[in-house]
Amino acid sequence: MSACGGPKIKSELRIFESADELATDLAEYISQLSENSVKERGCFTIALSGGSLIKVGQVPILNSHVFSINDNVTVEDAAAEYEFAIRQLVKIRTVGVSESNDCPKFDLILLGMGPDGHVASLFPHHPALELKEEWVTYITDSPKPPPERITFTLPVINSASNVAMVAVGEEKAMAVHLATAGASENFDASSLPARMVQPTDGKLVWFLDSTAASVLDVSNGGSG
């Protein structure tokens, strides 16, 4: 594994020869964060993205501690229900609160990234990227199936104590480069939502395999 600093925010790039090596380090990273959070706060709150990243079935978590999306209602109602559930968790202080904007402050948000640089269900140039008040929103026009999705908004993602962004495979290499490289002043960040993941008071760690990192200019910290 090689590690180096990312762009000017508190970020780190971890690059692995294989997806297996990445998975082992990611598991250890999550386990360490969990141990620290439980010691400090008595609990550990983690938000999981969809896609191929997570196969949560192997982790022994009480069902009552898992908050899944209700896909038996309209996508609009699912988003409202989910936001209500998170607000309840914030009210009882299970989920912390960001000091700067009252958003929920997850201990860790675990994200995959698409080849177009989308994260969660925040896609390039989508109006959902502009939302400032909502914690959870819905879209009905996802370019990646299924078309109807709910998603955390950027204010919630950027309020996390830790964000882990995982990208594996050649098809993501350009998006990784554009998301982590220094940008010209007229770069339109909304063209690459992963670049908008910049935790306000938290740390971003990229977990990459060597193919996803193959376009990075790692010699100068991958910040281009």
Ligand SMILES: O=C(O)[C@H](O)[C@@H](O)[C@H](O)[C@H](O)COP(=O)(O)O
């Ligand atoms: O629900 C989803 O699809 C995720 O929220 C999405 O952001 C995913 O993490 C990326 O599309 C990467 O997906 P893969 O890991 O399967 O490439």
